[in-house]
Amino acid sequence: MKIDWAALGSVFGVSLAVTVALVGLFTLGVVSLTKKESSRGGGAALAATGAYACFAACTAAVAYGIYLIVA
């Protein structure tokens, strides 16, 4: 019996890292968006840029996910 521990380990590692990174990014984005509404001027612009950068990264991850399903 050959158990593919390497594959199991990488599934574990990848799932953990990607999930935490994505959820972290998305939360940052959501929080920045609410900050944007409460602050003015330069702060708001910075918060909005940060938020959209976070969401763009998440969208890229979803696109990669779709690519993995299709391929």
Added chain:
Amino acid sequence: MEHITLLLGIVIVTALVFDFTNGFHDTANAMATTISTGALRPKMAVAMSAALNLLGAFLSVEVAKTISGGIINEKGIRVEVIFAALVGAILWNLLTWLLGLPSSSSHALFGGLIGAAVSSAGWSAVNGSTIVTKVLIPAVAAPIVAGLASMLATRLSYAIGSRAENKATAKGYRAGSIASAGLVSLAHGTNDAQKTMGIITLALVTGGVIAPGSNPPTWVIVSAGLAIALGTYLGGWRIIRTLGKGLTDLAPQQGFAAQTSAATAILASSHIGFSLSTTQVCSGAVLGAGLGRKGGVVRWSTATRMLAAWIMTLPAAGLVGAGAELLTKQGTWGTAATGVLLIAGAGVIWSLSRRKPITVDNVNDVETEPVGVVTAAIAAVTPPPAGQLVTADTATDAAADLKATIPAPDAGPSAEPTRPATV
């Protein structure tokens, strides 16, 4: 298509029925958290999941070469064996649906195949070590992988977002969880509709209708996609309620963390090649999200019932599959009797389900099952953070009442509230 015998026709229809049960059994995986956190209305959620399942069925060009992934020896397999396996898998799927328990449809199919193959050709037909590596170890690993990822993600999300207003962020998390749920649905369509296509193709090859090694005909792809989409659309509301409300109470950001961890774990596992059951990944993710929030309440009694269902899946579906195979061996009348028994069994389960129907209208109602003692004790010692869900607060109140009458540590399992007997 002209040489399809009656038996082959029955097998094809049964395979599509299995595909259908697979669809409504697994709607919960993608949509339970989305529905319970209010990200999508129930009807909308199942419609979206159905559409993505259908799309997924057409997306992948890779044909499921073996239906069992090497667990049983598929060479020279009789059509009756496939039929018997499907009977076992369908009945187990329906029974777990009646009990509202998420269990892996693939494991039910594997169980049915193993039982039918053993009863047909003896233990040598089954590859024991493959069962361990492809079924048992993934079954243990899936909830741990997804649960841990979802727990840490929930913690992180609460840590980062603690200062933001709940109302303002909920909308964002809901949108995020819809995207993750969409990915799960799409992946489910590609994987699970393929399985049915593989079964029908194998049956067609066995029956000599199409040449060995050929791709599934278009009508097979279309009908498998439609069957799984229809099943998904009708929605296994019982299982959705268990996963979305029964296991733990989810806030939007927990739902988002759970769904994202499930989508990631499913895609990572199918891409890296250590395939994990979608059902077990999703259940683990919901559990992890429940554990990740301070003061989160996980109903361990529900989790235990789910665990029991997972352990039972393989042997139970296997026993039914073996019995069905013995019956089909008796000849045409045996096969007919198996078919009648399948329909009768499905009918009984359906009529039992009507006694206490769970539909689109009451899917989000709070579970009547009382909070378990362990859960109550955990909730009592962990103070809920301010501004949490109302449901969490009521649960803690109930816990406080409980604690006043029963000293939780000494109570032990005997104080576990009596659950309604199965069926």
